Amino acid sequence: MKRNTWQKEAVRSALGDAGGFVSAQALHAALRESGSTIALATVYRALTGLTDEGEADSLQQEGEVLYRACTPGSHHHHLICRRCGTTVEIEAQPVEEWARRTASEHGFTRAEHVVDIFGVCARCSDLADRASRP
Amino acid sequence: MKRNTWQKEAVRSALGDAGGFVSAQALHAALRESGSTIALATVYRALTGLTDEGEADSLQQEGEVLYRACTPGSHHHHLICRRCGTTVEIEAQPVEEWARRTASEHGFTRAEHVVDIFGVCARCSDLADRASRP
DNA sequence: GACTTACTGAGAACCGTTGTCAAAACGATT
DNA sequence: AATCGTTTTGACAACGGTTCTCAGTAAGTC
Numbered sequence: 001m002k003r004n005t006w007q008k009e010a011v012r013s014a015l016g017d018a019g020g021f022v023s024a025q026a027l028h029a030a031l032r033e034s035g036s037t038i039a040l041a042t043v044y045r046a047l048t049g050l051t052d053e054g055e056a057d058s059l060q061q062e063g064e065v066l067y068r069a070c071t072p073g074s075h076h077h078h079l080i081c082r083r084c085g086t087t088v089e090i091e092a093q094p095v096e097e098w099a100r101r102t103a104s105e106h107g108f109t110r111a112e113h114v115v116d117i118f119g120v121c122a123r124c125s126d127l128a129d130r131a132s133r134p
Numbered sequence: 135m136k137r138n139t140w141q142k143e144a145v146r147s148a149l150g151d152a153g154g155f156v157s158a159q160a161l162h163a164a165l166r167e168s169g170s171t172i173a174l175a176t177v178y179r180a181l182t183g184l185t186d187e188g189e190a191d192s193l194q195q196e197g198e199v200l201y202r203a204c205t206p207g208s209h210h211h212h213l214i215c216r217r218c219g220t221t222v223e224i225e226a227q228p229v230e231e232w233a234r235r236t237a238s239e240h241g242f243t244r245a246e247h248v249v250d251i252f253g254v255c256a257r258c259s260d261l262a263d264r265a266s267r268p
Numbered sequence: 269g270a271c272t273t274a275c276t277g278a279g280a281a282c283c284g285t286t287g288t289c290a291a292a293a294c295g296a297t298t
Numbered sequence: 299a300a301t302c303g304t305t306t307t308g309a310c311a312a313c314g315g316t317t318c319t320c321a322g323t324a325a326g327t328c
Binding site for chain 4: 001003004005023024025040041044045063064065
């Protein structure tokens, strides 16, 4: 039987607070920072659980996996700031259809797709501009 | 000055032969299999070089990086078989535009996107069907 | 409160990848 | 063809993120 522990709740909550995509290690550091004694392995386990249950999305970037609290049960994609990790959830029916059509046109079955946009958000763009042109 | 070695050529050629996305380790194994004495580190270095020069595309899957020989200088996406790695290059102008528009609508700049479709190709589907219903 | 058993913490282990450095070899030059 | 400066290679160590192991802890049940 599945049990509820303060550790799982702490990870869920910290992931929510993060607002964007964060690594397991960053999340662990943040939790320790705020006084928690949670172990790194537990953070990994909790994140895996959340992802399996559809409460979190994950993506790989530069050799590490990033996690984010996501609207459960909804299929969506992400617009992610490369600088600060801030993320916007996007739905795009036309892209869904395009993906399905493209796959079946080539005889592919059981198709899933990865559609993510990486950029620099308005706030980080501003900061960068001000830094380079003072 | 950049030099040409048989090792680089061997990697380029093996990557071409692979036909789909393969890992550095798999490529190294294949090369050794066919009698080459090339070192693993060299395969990694060659693949990094090819990717930098736009002769290969790469993507991350399950904690490892996969490489593929690609049409140089063309922006395209991939339709990849989860079973055998076979890959089809796809161009999709509407998706490009959608990505650009979505990013700018949310104030994001310097946007790049990742758009890949994973599925099971016709041949692998056939094989799976035959295996389960003999 | 006692019991069962899932979960946690600490560290070792794992695995893909990158760094190090002496030896090899490419390519320009003579 | 022999020499030379420099790039590249190969073998292995090191690295970093993630997973495994296992004894100890604690959630939920009776």
